[in-house]
Amino acid sequence: MHIAQKLIKSVIEGFCNFWVTIVLLIAYGSACGVATFVENDYGTPSAKALVYSTQWFDLLHLLLVLNLIGVLFFSRALQRKKYASFLFHFSLVVIFIGAAITRYYGFEGVMHIREGEQSNTIESQDEFITILAKVDEKLYRAFFPTTITPLVQKRFQQNLPFEDGNLEVQYVDFIPAKDKIDADRLKVKVSFKGESKELEIVKNAGLEKVMPFMLGGKKFALEWGSRTIVLPFSIALKDFQLERYAGSMSPSSYASEVAIMDPLNDEEKPYRIYMNNVLDYGGYRFFQSSYDMDEQGTILSVNRDLGKIPTYIGYAMLTFGLLWAMFAKNGRFYRLGQYLKTQNLILAFAFCFGILNTIPLQATPQMINQQTQENQQVKKEAEIDKTEQVKKSHSTQNPHNNEMFEIPPITTESILDLIKNLKEKSDAHTQKFGRLIVQDFGGRMKPLDTLAMEYVHKMTKKDGFLGLNNMELFVGMMVYPNEFKKVKMLALSTPKLKEIIGVNKSEKYVAFEDLFANNTYKLTNFLEEANRKKPAMRDKFDKDVISLDERVNAAYLVYTAQNLKILPDFSKESDKWFTPSEAIASFDKENAEQLQKLFSAYFNSFHFGLVENNWENADLVVEALNGIQNKFGSDLIPPKLQIDLEIFLNHYNLFENLMPLYICFGILLFTIVLVQIFRHKSVDILPSRIVHWIIALLVLTHTIALGLRWYVGGHAPWSNAYESMIYIAWAAGISGVVFFKKSYLAQSMASFLAGISLFVAHLGFMDPQIGNLVPVLKSYWLNIHVSIITASYGFLGLCFMLGALTLVLFIFRSPKYPELDRTILTLHTINEMAMILGLAMLTVGNFLGGVWANESWGRYWGWDPKETWALISIVVYAIVLHIRFIPKGNNPYVFATLSVVAFYSILMTYFGVNFYLSGLHSYAAGDPLPIPVFLYYFVAITILLIVLAARKGDLPAPKLP
Template identity: 35%
Template sequence: MNEVIKLFEDTLFSLKTTIVLLIIFAFVIGTATFIENDFGRETAYAIVYGNKWFEILLTLLVINLIGNIIKYKMWRKEKLPIFVFHFSFIFIFLGAGITRYFGYEGIMHIREGHQENKIYSRDPYLQIDIKKGNKKIHFEKIKYLSAVDTKPINVNYFMESFNIDGKKLEIEYKKFIKGVKVDLIESKDGEPAVLMKISFGMAGDTIILKKGSKEEFGDLIILFGDKFDWNKLDKTKNILFVFEENNKFFIISNKSLTKMSMVSRQTEVLKPNKIYPLESRNLYNLNGFNFVVIKAIPKAKTVVEPLPRNRQVLQAKAILSALYLNVVYDGIKREVVVLGKGGGIAGIPTNLKLDDINIKIVWGAKVIKLPFSIYLKDFIVRKYPGSNKPSSYESIVIVKDPINKKEFEYKIYMNHPLSYGGYTFYQMSYDMDEKGTVLSVNHDPGVIPTYIGYTLLFLGLIINLFNPKGRFGRTLRMLTKNNINKLIFVLVLIFGLSGKIYAYPQSKAVNSNTNQTQNFDEKIFQERLINVVKKISKEHADKFGEVLVQSLDGRIKPFDTLSLEVVNKIHGSPTVFGMTHNQVALGLYLMPRFWMYIRWIKVKHPAIKIILGIDPDEKYFSFMDAYDSQGRYKLADAVANARRKSPAERNTFDREVLKIDEKLYILYTFLDGQVLRIFPKKDDPNHTWYNPKDALKIFPEDQKKEVAQILLIYQAGLEKAFKKNDWSLADKGVLAIKNFQRKYGADVIPSELKVKAEILYNKLLIFEKLTFFYFLIGLLAIGLIFTQVFLPNKDFKIFRIILTLALFVAFLIHTIGLGLRWYIAGHAPWTDAYESMLFISWAVALAGVVFARKSIFVLAGVGVFAGVFLFSAHLGWLDPQITTVVPVLKSYWLLIHVSVLTASYGFLGLSAILGIITLILFAIKYKELLGEERVRKIEQSIREALRINELSLILGLSLIIIGNFLGAIWANESWGRYWGWDPKETWTAVSIAVYTAIVHLKYIKDWYSPFKMAVLSVVGYFSILMTYFGVNYFLSGLHSYAAGDPFPIPVWVYWAVGILTVLIVLASINRKLEES
């Protein structure tokens, strides 16, 4: 028996079990993200996150962790940092368990001038109330339901049994249909019910009211109950109360209603607090809410019809769904349909009478009553100047607690929650009319152990990196100068062999005869047009570049920025015919008719050129080329066809035609002057700026005169400039515009220093130039390695120092560039896809700065890798413009979270590069081809590369863990939840699990080998690529840049996987190393 127990302990507490559990965990949660993407969040929770077997898996991981802590005596002094961060996960698990079983989240909706003391749970509950005489039984449990039936075990299945005075009541799951539409029909066994259509503004819904129903729409509450319930209601809100008496339906409200007959069109006013018959074919209105009774049946049965099972329905949130149940009581059997929309929204009660008992079943949010009330005094939305994009929104509330005799005012806004009475209230969203707030409410007793765990985790991981007796410290000391020199030989060998492969390229005949199909007259016409538009002075255009413009998202930026964005977008480069972007953009506004005929809009796809009617060799077309002689848009059919397809279904032609359509739209808005919003309106509450045409229409008379005077000066200046080439008067016109902006837009315009900084940023093109610089460093490092082999007696230390310093300079310039962008934007430069690519490249360079002095090998890899990320950022698929940010991203926790997390991508990326090169070394390690001595040096170099790889892995894993849990703190401070299983955070957890398994593999001798380590350091990076690109572009979620359907997987991904697979197979042939 003791041997069995020992075997069980050895198995459960082994590192092999740790790795197996981690891989299972990673696979399970990774799969769950695809389930959520296809079938919705509730299905993912029902199958995985909310299931008991998932809790068992997590518990096994923690038990395994505790066993390993004891087994390896991690509490010893030399292992103390390791013990601290391993032990921290026990606290985090404990806190998560307390939160899961004793905490809850809910949603509170309050209208201005009203108070609320109830929240609706985020989790969906199955609630059953049974009544027999004076005896009452209440049952409830959290129940997520999957949109798909799972086999062999159906996760939706349940059976609840109750003993009622010796009689057995069983309620058993039958089926669940997500997405249904409902109707009412008469039934002798039915109950009173009303089918009603309600609308408010652009929103609307069809609802069924039964006894006990409660529906909320803005500040309107619709209830169905017994007549005597009316006197018990809280009348502080707008209430429409429906009741049934003697097979007839009546309504009563605490507000006046209007009723209009849809037949006679006659209108009647219904007085408050008076009972009126509820009639069909009448339109009722209560404070802007319209409702029509479709059916009102005293004995009604609900008929359910499933909606089409398409992706839109399966992914939908808060969609009406049907839960079918079999109810059996003392031999009486009945099928029941329970309607609901899941968590956050109260379910529709289904009432049933069987023999001597009454049953009420509800599936939906649980209503939780708080011991105090929150009164909404005012709700304020602050928007970016001249736009409808919210900059921030806040709820000014009054907490009313009569039990503790407390009352105080508090302001709730993003990242500034209210904590009171064990509850925390977070600003979540608001009503469309901006008169009501939606608060996320969290009751979480697990905060303290969770935060203790986070603190221990951060301390342990950071101290471990500086612990000389730790694995990181020991590996770092093993990197000696002699060992590094061995790497130089190997890299030369690799590139030397590749040089022989390409030593005899096949000659390719070049046809020097260019086919001139372009019409000569057209060419002369184009030249004349270009000569005209070139008359705009560069100096004057640069001065106009300092004029401020308000973008549609509310950002105030120099015209220089707008012109750079537009010209780059349309032409593909910032210069056109030798003209600067400012000259071009100013010309678009001043000479629109000329620019409509100039061919400067970039086009690549040959099929689009055919539709446009231009020569196949042409690279550009004009605005007028897109229209035929009748003024019809040539691309109309192609654009309409492409838009009908989901992004995943679009081919190259579809994507290109949509890009061209976007270019033409942007050009049109510029030619028409719509985007030139340079004139701020006086005393405008939203600080809106207008283009000259609109300003002359809607400005007050005094401002109209000022604008007209400025335009006259500028027009006269232009006439003088074009006739005499004297731009002095036009320059005065520009100065007048700038003075006007300072006079009326002083509250929102950026400082003079910030404007100059932005123009400098545009001029320097820091990141575009750094791309070349990084590539140059990487290639020169490779060249130096070649040179050292051919001239072994020469000392190249000075060149190595120069390249290292060059990387430091590049890293410094990169840092300054990011800092400049930060200063200009007013927020950290990692809030969109383009900025995150810049930051990942910076993180790669940081990894190089950390390890460059240890190996020129690293210097070469980092230079190329950083260059690749910057090059990818500027291929045209990402938008580089600086934008405003949503309120939730205005948090210092975001700055730390994203910066640390993204930095980890750089170190893990370096590890992947080293892994690839190590695999190449394995692949060429043939004694027959290279000789025994060279193979011995290759093997020494493999070991040395793996040491650097190991350092990069440990540092990268430490950073990704810290960054991930800093994100949890940010999430908890912003909306009251550390972990919500959003696809981004889930795939970060996948990456952590994968890299934890890789790092711990070295401790298992019969599983570890240098070859496996090289393979896993490369393959592991696919989890990072999925975390960044996969989630952002192929899955739905809070962090996704994609909207709706996912983008198709690029073809190069398949090629990369194929090439990598071939490399791994070739490397596996010589995967064994001689004992060192």
């Protein structure tokens, strides 16, 4: 008995150690990562069948929790009075309990109701085979769950007792759908009382399409798909309401006015369900999910979750425990700070609590990319009518100018004089014209100056083309389309495409008229071929064809003024604004004639202004248009200050201009510090302090610019990919200036990272336009959730930079430079502190995103690739922070190496999921883009750095007080 007890104790002690923890975490992260790729290629049901819903994955969760409990017990955290550490670690156990309850006892489904009707049935999310039997005009049902996907087919053989015999249903074969129109089919063998039949069942065919059959003298039918669940009460849809952004098809919000019809209560209970406002009744939660295309019906997500309360308690314990751990005197973070004090590097601990409040509790990467994806989709849908006109013109004739207006004649030979006059004479007038308000295709009201900037950037990929500002070029194209379509202003780069068009290979731009020959669009065949390919299969030529076609469409809209929606509805019956041609075609005859005269007068007066430098008449037309806007559309016009600030942001490009300053001063500070270290001198010299204050000034400017964009856009500036990158850059800058202001090396890395983040933000695949929010993001959770997770990327990015710098210093370790060891230990300490902050924010933000999701559509975790990779990143950084408990793991070289490697999980979370995996938060929809070539060099340099630093990586970790 004594031997058995010792054996059991040995097994328990062997299981409850950090080696097992690391192995389990690696296995868990790997399983989650593989599942995301399975989901992308084979669908969510396959990922659930192979990983998420399997017993082995549940067992892995259980082993992690048991190991955590054991490690907490053997570490004697309570005996050492490390209450904060115990609290946030034990919170994971509570979260697991809540998740387990949800996993086994929770329910998710969908309820569909048409306006004026009521429903008491829910369609389950899980799949079942349902057996229907009719006896004496009564319908009997029985069902059992199935797991049938294109990748996984779990065979089944079910015996169901029925009257005086058993009905047997046996799996035979699975026939996957051939295309999106087709449906999956399942072959089964049904036996009853000695008779058998093979049947083919169509997935989710519906009760009305089920074919009954006779077997053993009884009438049966089979269904495969969602199971219908009958509620003890009904919900009646009184009215479905859909609000759109002014003058567009973009939804602003949607809501369902419903009434609860409960037999136990004769009284009807009215309720309004809309995004982020749910209905709780009878133990079920109803969420506004979607709606019918005819806007006469609503689709509600339905949830019944007994695990919600323990899960939320766990989230609260986790958040409080992590915040407490930042200030606990026996905690790791505090002791690291004390060590830095001994190195004469006083950290700004007083800012910790404040920064966590000013950085709106950053959150899970859950909805930020969905916003960009949906905005892009809305924009495409809204512009389809316009682009279709362009497509038609491609195959028929060369688009030309607005024939309804009298445009002054001008000879082609004078185009250079025209451009010269535009440069010298039109600036003051076009500035006034640029202050007019225009309604874009997404319904956003903005100054015409912004629209001009967006279109000119699209066509020329630069500011100041031909020496003209954006408004001068925009108005010039609109007034003189026949002249400007001869100007080479549409950017392209592929030599093959230049050869096809017939321009010199040294040209960087092509003219609009170069793309047409004999009234035929030269790109038609190549464009169709490129669009047939998946994005991953498109080469440089294909992508350039598509990009050039988009620039042609943009130019066409400018030439024909079909993007100039500057005229409000004179009848005030709608919020839609009209282009000049739309208004003349739609308004009554008298107003249409007046408008035609007004715009003809403008075209002539603009030409007169260029020739005589007299802009009085042109200015009067602009004033008349301004008066029309204020008289008929004043409710939609933004405040004057907002217009002024948006034009200010357009002209000064604060974020783009900050990019080289961040990088240059970061490199300068790094160079100064490095030189002083190798000269064995103090780094706290006047040049270092001056650069420090310059970088602080850059961060202050960055903060003001974010505030201006917030005010102009009307929402927090982290709602799409571009905004999240400029916010990450800000978080990186703040981390250096506030948290590590006495470590010039850390600050130089933070400044450099901020500049690189802004550089990425201004690459071609990022859209800097300010857009309207989709309904799900119109919530206070946007500020709480998204800001925390995005800021965590800034801190973890700083860890990457500090880790890389530490490896470089390891390479140069030598007895000649004794200060290097002290610098490495200091950087190691700062790196660990930054990682603790970053991981805490990432963890809290991820779980707060779960709360947002649960309050928005009824589930706080759905294994979406974005949230799953955020979880994987948490696991990766948890391994890095706990590696010190492993023998030989408490080493600055090991920590620096892992902090560099771990950042690849963040890159995958932020970029990889967005462009290579499909999900709620991705742009790629499952069609991956080619992997950038520079990434291979990036990985190669990382490996080389790690290998070279390993030779001198024997420096022990600092001893903390």
